[in-house]
Amino acid sequence: MKLYYSDASPYARCVRVFIRYHHISDVEEILTDPFDNSPELLRANPLAKVPCLLLNDGLALFDSDVIMRYLDSEFGQSSLLGAVADNWAQQCHLSLLKGIIDSAVSLRQEQCREDALRSTFWMSRYEQALLRGLKEVETLGMINTQELTAAQVMLICLLEYIDFRHPDLPWRKLTPALSVWLSGVQKAEPFMATRPAT
Template sequence: MQLLVSDASPYARWVRVVVSHYAIADIREIEVNPLENGEQLIHANPLGKIPCLILNDGEALFDSEVILRYLDNQYCKEKLFNAAELRWRHMTQFSLIKGLLDSAVALRQEQMREEEGVRSPFWTSRFEQALLRGLTQIELSSMTCGSEVTIQKMGLCCLLQYLDFRHPDLDWRRVAPATARWLLEFETLDAIEQTKPNR
């Protein structure tokens, strides 16, 4: 199988962390720049977005959540998206991380619009506020508790390291100091180290 990714994409990294953590050997990563609209990506995903997983029979799976659920089903004994007692809370936590990734990437797009002189102060502030509110909620939740490596923790780590990379001025640690302490420990996980963007 081929996994179309870009080194800096936090969505792709979430998938790559799972591939690495569960030592899934059947996947070959292919680096693409989605903004170049390469033939292989556009053919596999008309949205032109990564990550995109091309199965051995040619069928393409996207977006990141679908790929993560597929890997969970095929390789992780459905441990990551399990039907536990707290299933709905865990799914909402998953959606919160995914939504925060959307805000972080949209904020990045606003930065890029600066070069075109069309950056919107309204949307910039709205994305920043959503990120800070979301991280405040995570700080007060139990998401980072325990030593189990969950799908939420893997996504959260990708989000926080992406914020440090693209939005170092956001100062998220001010609203989430305990989460920042948790990150220091979690980011030493092999799968996190091994998927670090080359910058």
């Protein structure tokens, strides 16, 4: 299998952590800048987004959500996602985390635009959604299990992405329990091995 990924993408990082967590060795990880529109990526994913997993039979899987479900169902001895399959509250926890990642990535994209095109309205809206979302994550107690869950994988990738791309956001002050929890879990090997280079 081939995984097209970019180093900084929090979506791709979740998938790469799943690969390591499940000890899947048959994946060639191909560092890809989606904005290069390489023919190889476009053939696999017409949306030109990473992550995209190309299976050995030629089927291309995207987005990160589908890839994580695939890896979990094909290779998971202890499932990261299976337990939440028909638990709608927990499914919604995953949607919340995905939505916060979307806000963090959209905020970054807006910040990267030229001064004249950058929208303070959208930057403020993304930032507010992100901070409100994290407060809700803390309230919901997603960090209160010893066993690593899919939600926790997403949360670690999200919080480290915020530190990486938005170091000035006051998330640690707003959600101190998440901050303490992160420092205890972020040294696990799958996260160390996939941390974006600074």
